[in-house]
Every structure is written in C-alpha cells, then in structure tokens.
Amino acid sequence: xxxxxxxxxxxxxxxxxxxxxxxxxxxxxxxxxxSVELMQLVEESTFIAYGKTQKVDRETLGKRGYVVRFKPExxxxxxxxxxxxxxxxxxxxxxxxxxxLRTYKEPYIIFASxxxxxxxxxxxxxYSVIAxxxxxxxxxxxxxxxxxxxxxxxxxxIRTLVDETK
Numbered sequence: 001x002x003x004x005x006x007x008x009x010x011x012x013x014x015x016x017x018x019x020x021x022x023x024x025x026x027x028x029x030x031x032x033x034x035s036v037e038l039m040q041l042v043e044e045s046t047f048i049a050y051g052k053t054q055k056v057d058r059e060t061l062g063k064r065g066y067v068v069r070f071k072p073e074x075x076x077x078x079x080x081x082x083x084x085x086x087x088x089x090x091x092x093x094x095x096x097x098x099x100x101l102r103t104y105k106e107p108y109i110i111f112a113s114x115x116x117x118x119x120x121x122x123x124x125x126x127y128s129v130i131a132x133x134x135x136x137x138x139x140x141x142x143x144x145x146x147x148x149x150x151x152x153x154x155x156x157x158i159r160t161l162v163d164e165t166k
Contacts, residue, residue: 035143036127042161044123045111047087048077050132050155052107054086065092067119068101070110076155077162080114088119099129107132109154130154 042048049072056068069086089112091101109130112120122128131138137154139145145154 035141036124037143038145038157039161041111041124041128041142042077042158043165044113045077045128046079046113047120048075048109048111048158048162049087050074050076050107050109050151051087053089053101053104056091056102065090066102067091070101073107074155076109076158080120090115090117090119090121092121099126101129104129109137109158 049070051070051072051074054069054071056066068089068091070089071086089101089110109132110120111123111128111130113123115121127141130142132151133148135151136148137151138148139154140147
C-alpha cells in the first residue's frame, strides 16, 4: 500500500518540475531565442520599405482591424509588381504580437507580404516593424542584430540579402 505522504511529495516534486520548465520557456532569454533573423524576414516578405503611416482608411477588415496607408520613402523589395503611392497595410487588432500602425507616427521599416486580403500583412508581427529614431534603426528585436544601427547600414544589409535571394 502506498503512503499518502509519499504520494503528496511526488505530486509536489512534479509540480515544481513543471513550474521550473514553464518559467524557463517564458523567460526573457527564451523570448530572444524565439525572435526572427533578418534573412528570414527578407525571404518571407514580398514587400519591404522604409516610410510612415500616412492615413487610416475608413475601410476595415471586418471587426478585426483597419487598413492603413503607408507612404514609402525607400522601397527595398517589391515582388508584388504593384505600384502604389500609398501601400495598403493590414492593421489586425486581434494580433497581440503586432503594433497598432494607426498610431505609429515615426518612420519605420515594414516587412510585409500579401495574403488573402486587400492589403499586405506584416510577416512576423511586431518583428516586422522596425522603428527608426534619429537616423538609427532600432533592431534589437531581430536575432543577431545590434540594439540599434545606422539606418543606411541596416537598409544596405536588407538590399544585400534581397539581391542574394533573387
């Protein structure tokens, strides 16, 4: 016959092991490992550009979000072969891992791809929107990149990878 005390100790030990495992999975160090590499962003994107949100359309994506119009200053990749003055970007409010592009005032680099919608979707949620500030690209969310780097340097890296993936 098993002892109730021994069974309680075994359950407690199992609970501790599960808790430690979950804390390791959700630790900041693990989150950084789950981020995306620049090459992956470039390969999965059909459209990459530097610019800013110009306006929000009255058109919506149903209850899920809005379409924002992005005015590109520099287009780094465009395999869509479409020529927009203002690029339609999907701003999916259900995507908790993405930015609300309606309120994004500063210029940014967007990595996007067309899916089954009237607009382009960021390919990797928040990793697909690279903020800029004072001529610097804030690249800490991209694995293997520094916290920030000169915007021109970062765009040159993207151009090189685009050329390599043709």
